[in-house]
Amino acid sequence: MNPLIKIRRDLHQIPELGFQEFKTQAYLLDYIQSLPQDRILIKKWKTGLIVKINGLKPAKTIGYRTDIDGLPIEEDTELPFSSAHEARMHACGHDFHMTIALGVLTHFVRNPINDDLLFIFQPAEEGPGGAEPMLKSEEMQEWMPDFIFALHIAPEYPVGTIALKEGLLFANTSELFIDLKGKGGHAARPHETNDMVIAACTLVTQLQTIISRNVDPLDSAVITVGKISGGTVQNIIAEKARLEGTIRTLSPESMKKVRHRIDALVKGIETGFECEAVIDYGSMYHQVYNTETVTREFINCVDQDPEINVIECTEAMTGEDFGYMLKEIPGLMFWLGVDSTFGLHHAKLNPNEAAIDVAIKVMTRYITFKGNHSI
Template sequence: MKTLVNIRRDLHRIPELGFQEYKTQAYLLSYLHSLPQENIEIRKWKTGLFVKLNGTSSQKMIGYRADIDGLPIEEETGYSYRSVHEGMMHACGHDLHMTIALGILTHFVHHRVKNDLLFIFQPAEEGPGGAEPMMHSEAMKEWKPDLITALHIAPELPSGTVATKPGLLFANTSELFIDLKGKGGHAAYPHTTNDMVVAACSLVSQLQSIVARNVDPLDSAVITIGKITGGTVQNIIAENSRLEGTIRTLSTESMLKVKERIEAIVKGLEIGYSCQASIDYGAMYHQVYNHEEVTLEFMNFVQEHTDADFALSKEAMTGEDFGYMLADIPGFMFWLGAGSSFGLHHSKLSPDEKCMETAISVMTKYLAFKDDR
């Protein structure tokens, strides 16, 4: 059987975008079918998988989720096992996430516990979002866990570190797309046009006032416009422009307030610049909120019963659609130190593969501990 490192490298070669993870699903199924099948049930869900390990005398079910999709990033790691899919990369560590899940699953195939274990290989975490629709699937309705856990690699933390906190861990996030339509024309006759490049520039400035003047200073919010497109050539005034960005808040109330203000500002822009505007919020992710009692239990367990180095996290403005699962099922997510000089979503992300051993050791011990509770 292949080593975990070999599995991770195989998966690293074949990153696929959300709901296109066909090779990834096939690879996972091939591995799963190589294991003893007596106590395994497998169900496909779109390009993801539910894998249930039946316990010896189940009283409850514990879930473990791993995301499986890649990102539209051209890899620049220099790995001998770099991505074979042009313009795509596992730049968020999901190749490690899957491998860790397989390692934990394999352990419990050979070391059965009383309770059922459900491993969820979730597609489309990076977009358009797989967790929320997966929660509404027939498999989840039948196999809904009593507790659910997940991890995410943290390149900035040393390998071998586990970090988390009770309460808010990841922010509420929403994509933001604003399209503006005015009237184009010759650059020499600006008075006969409604210039959407000028309108877009004005809108960017106005959007930045929302966080400064409409969000409680004791709360936190971010509005970032990462891309602006508009116009055709240098001597034609632009009839159309498009702004693409992201909204991130530490409370659901602030997310609602930010969106209300965006919509009000855009309505004002339509009047002021004699244009038409449309807003699309794209993918929206619920905050990752760790349930206090079970998270504190896990934190104490890591410090008292494992060799991992524990660190107390701070909340982050990153987004994770695992929040939809935690909104309905008690549980927690934690950071796994991966010791890379380059961060998440970077074309040179190079996590220390030894971190997988830490995660598998911690989680196999913890799930065995929960089996006696």
């Protein structure tokens, strides 16, 4: 078996949630320490790793980032290497991302280039968000790269396809949690209560007017309430209710506007239903914005390989906290085709492992080019 396939399958079996990636960190560290150590420096950051490979004649530092956490999903693939952790799964391809990063790292340990390389194994991408605090950490500040790159698997594209665009690639995202508290009571005496199920339903309907009546029709934004909980039994009027959802926008300005309107509507619910409300926006991720000049250079370099199909895609409403790194450091993210019938965050996601070698080929080619040319 290809050693990288084994690594991917090993990692697939031990998915862990954000800032709980202890087994994952140990596995990554064990592998990296098995390589020749003469040019490798390693730092731990929480449950992540930062690995520097010293170049031959460094003029700059090139960064490559991978996320390492899993999702709270019960796997349903029936693969022989399915998740060994109950209700945990690498359903967003982070096992692929880590394996590719290790493959690229291994290549440059054995095939040095002029510039320094920095491999960032970042925890908690799925939540609560590891990129921003990692970027601000002393460890990263000491080894801040001049450029940074990352990829994300794309089930909808065939193996051999690289999809990206200059500028905006992923949306601004924010979690949304709203807790309502009123006065419960007997179902036969509704006039003595403040029904939070009715309040919650009313609020969900009102939230849907924000996009249609407050966001420019030529812009794009999404508010989705994915979960409502409230009440205890059928004959008691609910004292409490909770809404859980997500916000997606294509600009930071629209995110501010949407959140401002949510605040206003929730205040209206408090007045209209004589209740208390608490809003928590949870984790908020900055948009992924690919640096135009770097993206053009990347496309020109990779497009020379006839086996790689580079296509221009449209921006997506998906979120990625890598956006915080691109906000501070020039670079890019691209979609890697993995040809899976089931999509991201699905319990049956099963990416084609042939894409691992494709990604390593693409990144080693480009980093070699960039790492042997001065800024």
